[in-house]
Amino acid sequence: MLGLDKNNRLTENQYTYILQDVAEPELFRTFYDYQSIPKVAFNERHVPMVTPEELWITDTTFRDGQQSTSPFTVDQIVDIYKMLSRLSGKKGIIRQSEFFLYSEKDRAAVEKCLSLGYKFPEITSWIRANPKDFELVKSMGLKETGILVSCSDYHIFKKMNLTRSGAMEKYLSIVKAALEQGIVPRCHFEDITRADFYGFVVPFATELMKLARESGIPIKIRACDTMGFGVSYPGVSLPRSVPGIIYGLNHFAGVPSAQLEWHGHNDFYKVVTNAATAWLYGCSSVNCSLMGIGERTGNCPLEAMAIEYASLRGTQDGMDFTAITDIARYFEHEIGYEIPANTPFVGRNFNATRAGIHADGMLKNEEIYNIFDTKTILNRPATVIVDATSGLAGIAFWMNGYYHLEGENVMDKRHPAVAKLKELVDKEYASGRNTAMGDFELDSMLKLVDPETHTLLEHHEIMRKISKK
Numbered sequence: 001m002l003g004l005d006k007n008n009r010l011t012e013n014q015y016t017y018i019l020q021d022v023a024e025p026e027l028f029r030t031f032y033d034y035q036s037i038p039k040v041a042f043n044e045r046h047v048p049m050v051t052p053e054e055l056w057i058t059d060t061t062f063r064d065g066q067q068s069t070s071p072f073t074v075d076q077i078v079d080i081y082k083m084l085s086r087l088s089g090k091k092g093i094i095r096q097s098e099f100f101l102y103s104e105k106d107r108a109a110v111e112k113c114l115s116l117g118y119k120f121p122e123i124t125s126w127i128r129a130n131p132k133d134f135e136l137v138k139s140m141g142l143k144e145t146g147i148l149v150s151c152s153d154y155h156i157f158k159k160m161n162l163t164r165s166g167a168m169e170k171y172l173s174i175v176k177a178a179l180e181q182g183i184v185p186r187c188h189f190e191d192i193t194r195a196d197f198y199g200f201v202v203p204f205a206t207e208l209m210k211l212a213r214e215s216g217i218p219i220k221i222r223a224c225d226t227m228g229f230g231v232s233y234p235g236v237s238l239p240r241s242v243p244g245i246i247y248g249l250n251h252f253a254g255v256p257s258a259q260l261e262w263h264g265h266n267d268f269y270k271v272v273t274n275a276a277t278a279w280l281y282g283c284s285s286v287n288c289s290l291m292g293i294g295e296r297t298g299n300c301p302l303e304a305m306a307i308e309y310a311s312l313r314g315t316q317d318g319m320d321f322t323a324i325t326d327i328a329r330y331f332e333h334e335i336g337y338e339i340p341a342n343t344p345f346v347g348r349n350f351n352a353t354r355a356g357i358h359a360d361g362m363l364k365n366e367e368i369y370n371i372f373d374t375k376t377i378l379n380r381p382a383t384v385i386v387d388a389t390s391g392l393a394g395i396a397f398w399m400n401g402y403y404h405l406e407g408e409n410v411m412d413k414r415h416p417a418v419a420k421l422k423e424l425v426d427k428e429y430a431s432g433r434n435t436a437m438g439d440f441e442l443d444s445m446l447k448l449v450d451p452e453t454h455t456l457l458e459h460h461e462i463m464r465k466i467s468k469k
Contacts, residue, residue: 015252017206020199021165025153028194028239038229038268043237047247052257052284055313057305059084059097060263062109063126063146064299065289066100069337076335077109078116080290083327085118089318092120093309094302095285098146101125101136110140124186129174134181144184146222147174151201152191164200172207179215186220188263193229197238197248205253212259220259221249222287225274228267228297232277242274246281261285266297275300276308290327291339291346303327303345322379345378352383353394354436360393363400363413386437388429395422399446402439403457417453421446 005011031039061084062077072080081097088094099113100106113123126146127133137145149171150156156167171187178185187208195201205221212219223245231240238244246262249255262278262285264271275286292301303324310316328346331337341349351374353362361368366382375381384390384397396413399421405411411418424445425437437445447454 017198017202017252019164019168019203020196021163022153022196022199025157026196026199027153031237031240032194032229038240040231040233040240041237042233042235044235045237045244046235047243047251047281049243049280050247050250050282051280052282054258054284055279055309056093056095056285057302057309058095058261058285058287059121059289059302060287060299061097061289061293061302063098063100064263064295065291065293068294068296068298069335071105072109072335074105074109074112078112079330079334080327081113081118081121082116083323083330084121084290085116086320087306087323087327088120089316089320090120091318092122093306093317093319094121096124096144097121098124098126101127101133101140107140110142114141131177134178134183137183138181142183144186144220145178146186146188147171147178148190149174149187149204150190151204152195153200154194155191156200168200168204168207171204172211175208175211175219179211179217179219182217184217184220186222186261188222188224190224191226192223192245193225193227193239195239197245198252201245202248202253205249205255209254218256218259220261221255222261222263223249223278223283225262225264228265228270230264230270230274232270232273242277243281246278246283250282257282257284261287263287264300265294266292266300271298271300272304272308275305276312279312291331291337291343293337307345321377325379349385351380352385354385354387354389360391360413363393363397386425386442387435388426388433390422390425392418392422395425398442399457402443403461405457405460409460415453417446417450420449424449 002010002012031041061080062072066072084094084097099110101110110123123142124144124146125137125142127137129147150159156162156164160167162170175185175187189201192201208219208221229240230242232242234243246260249260250257260283262275262283264274278286286300286305288302288305289299290302292298306319306321306324324345328339332339339347341347344350351370353369362370362382370382381401383401384394386394386398392413396411396415396418399405399411399418
C-alpha cells in the first residue's frame with residue numbers, strides 16, 4: 001500500500017508484524033553469551049532522524065531512584081518535588097514525576113505534593129498490575145499509572161514461565177482494566193534491548209495502539225533499556241539499536257512521539273547519549289532521576305538531560321537551572337547522599353581546578369577553563385582546589401572566589417598576602433601532607449600570616465552581605 005508520509009513522499013506504508021509465538025526463547029546469544037562482554041553488531045540499516053516538535057523529561061526519583069537509596073521521608077519528597085517544579089519552569093519541561101502508592105507513607109507524600117497545586121511535574125503512579133491497585137490510583141485523583149509489561153524472552157520464558165501469546169494476553173487484559181477505570185496506562189516495556197523486536201515488541205505495541213484508538217485514551221509506551229544494553233551508533237543491529245527501537249515503534253507500530261518514552265540505565269556508560277538519541281529519533285519523552293540514582297549503575301541523570309535539552313534546543317525554555325545546585329546541596333546536606341566530587345554539574349569539583357597553570361588561566365579569563373558561566377546559570381562560581389600544585393595563581397583565584405572579590409577588588413597573584421599564604425601552604429606539603437586544603441583552613445591560615453589583609457577581606461565580605469539585603 002502506498003501513501004504520502006509526513007515529509008510528503010510517496011512511501012510503502014503497509015507493514016504488518018504479527019506475534020511470533022516461538023517454542024524456545026530467543027536470547028540473542030550471538031550478542032549476549034554471558035561469558036563475554038556483550039557484542040555490538042552492525043547491519044548498516046540506517047533510519048531517519050525525525051525529532052519531535054516538542055521534547056520533555058519525566059522523573060522517576062521517587063520510584064526507581066528511591067529503590068536504590070535509603071527511603072526518603074514525606075517531607076524530603078515534598079521538598080524535592082518543590083525544587084523539581086522550580087527546575088521545570090512554566091512550560092513543564094519536567095513534565096511528570098512517578099510515585100509509589102504501596103504504603104501509607106507513599107500515599108501521604110502524594111497527597112502533600114498534590115496539595116501544592118503545581119501543574120508541573122504532573123504526579124503519576126507506578127503500581128502492581130491488578131484491579132484493586134487501579135482503583136487506588138483513581139481514588140488518589142491520579143490520571144496515569146505505569147504498568148510493568150516485560151517484553152524479552154528472558155522475562156517471558158525464564159521469569160514468568162509464559163509463552164509470548166500468554167504474556168501478550170495477560171498484558172492486554174491488564175491494560176483493558178486500566179482503561180475501564182479511565183486511567184492512562186503507561187506500559188513499561190521492560191528489557192526491550194534483549195527483546196525480539198519484530199516478533200513481540202512491534203506486534204504488542206500495535207495491539208496497544210488499537211486499544212488506544214478504540215478507547216480514546218492515549219496509551220503510552222516506555223521503552224526500558226533495563227540492563228543498559230542500548231547503543232546509539234548509526235547502523236547498529238537490533239535489539240540494541242536505540243534509533244532502530246524508537247523509529248520502529250513510531251513507524252511500524254504507529255506509536256505517536258508524544259506517547260513514546262525512553263528509560264535507560266547506565267551499565268555501559270551510555271545512558272545520557274542514549275536518551276538524547278531517543279529524543280533525536282522520534283521519542284518526545286526521556287525518563288530520568290535526580291543525580292541518576294536507581295538500581296545498579298542508576299538511571300539517566302535528570303540534571304544532565306535538562307542541560308542536554310538546552311544544548312539541543314538552544315534555550316532553557318524557562319527552566320531554572322539554579323534549582324539543580326539547590327537539589328544537589330539538599331541531597332548531600334539533608335538526605336546524606338554522597339555525590340562523587342567529579343560528577344558533572346553537581347559534584348563539588350565539576351568546575352574546580354587544581355593545576356596551577358589552569359588556575360593562572362582562569363585568573364586571567366575564567367572562560368579559558370570553565371565550561372560555561374556556571375555562576376550565572378547554576379549559581380556555582382568556578383573554584384580552585386588548593387594543594388601542592390596550585391601555585392600563586394591558584395591561591396589568588398581561591399581568595400577571589402572565597403571572599404567574593406570582583407572588579408577593582410580582585411586579588412592579583414603578585415599580592416604579598418598571596419605569597420605569604422602560599423609559603424605556609426608549601427610548608428604543609430613539605431612536611432608530608434597529601435590532602436587538599438579546606439576553605440575554612442585557608443581562611444584561618446591567611447588570618448595567621450597576614451591579619452591586616454584578612455581583616456580587610458572579611459570586612460569586604462561583611463559589606464557585600466549587607467548590600468545584598
